[in-house]
Amino acid sequence: MVPRDEISAQVGELLDEDPAVTLATFQERVGLSYAAAARVLPRPRGEWIADLLQVEPDLTPEEAATRLGYPTAVQRTALASAATELRVRQVLPYLQRVADVLVGADLAEAQDVRVKRLEGDVVAAAVALSASGVPALVWDERYGWRTAVSRRHPIGKETGIPPEGAGIRYLSEHQQPEPAHLLAALADGRRGSKHPKTVHPAGGTLQG
Numbered sequence: 414m415v416p417r418d419e420i421s422a423q424v425g426e427l428l429d430e431d432p433a434v435t436l437a438t439f440q441e442r443v444g445l446s447y448a449a450a451a452r453v454l455p456r457p458r459g460e461w462i463a464d465l466l467q468v469e470p471d472l473t474p475e476e477a478a479t480r481l482g483y484p485t486a487v488q489r490t491a492l493a494s495a496a497t498e499l500r501v502r503q504v505l506p507y508l509q510r511v512a513d514v515l516v517g518a519d520l521a522e523a524q525d526v527r528v529k530r531l532e533g534d535v536v537a538a539a540v541a542l543s544a545s546g547v548p549a550l551v552w553d554e555r556y557g558w559r560t561a562v563s564r565r566h567p568i569g570k571e572t573g574i575p576p577e578g579a580g581i582r583y584l585s586e587h588q589q590p591e592p593a594h595l596l597a598a599l600a601d602g603r604r605g606s607k608h609p610k611t612v613h614p615a616g617g618t619l620q621g
Contacts, residue, residue: 455490458495462477462494462495465477474496500616512526519544520596521543524540535571538551549563550584554613557584560580583606583609585598586610
């Protein structure tokens with residue numbers, strides 16, 4: 414197994430040398446299987462597209478990919494990864510604000526929220542709690558906020574269906590409720606539901 418940090422550094426070096434680097438070359442240089450290389454390589458390409466779009470917002474994603482030297486054969490996966498990266502960057506300030514409010518309410522310790530990409534390019538994140546009787550809160554772009562039953566692995570394995578069961582409670586039908594609403598729902602066990610009231614498509618709008 415190649416350490417993740419080492420992979421990221423090598424991918425960056427390869428793309429600097431040749432933006433059109435092939436999967437075969439990437440495999441040979443980094444030592445990954447074909448399937449692993451096919452999962453890894455689109456992400457940095459997508460991040461670079463997102464970087465360029467933020468600097469030059471008048472560009473289309475396709476124009477940004479061409480500007481960066483990505484051949485047509487790899488643009489589909491790179492553009493899909495860029496779309497996910499842009500969603501991550503859009504929602505992260507909101508998620509961090511929620512985490513900071515939970516800290517201010519003495520329900521959590523200070524932490525930097527990390528957004529995770531699940532299978533199917535679904536975006537999710539977790540905030541570990543310390544004083545509410547709930548191990549963590551999970552935000553999923555499809556279902557909004559819910560309680561989690563594990564502090565160590567709060568998000569759990571992606572199954573394509575909303576997690577349900579003992580200890581899981583969906584706190585709002587909105588994707589991005591105000592932190593005060595979230596605090597009130599967390600404190601009142603009668604609020605929320607065992608099932609998400611609204612399922613938002615992954616990759617859709619991130620407005621609450």
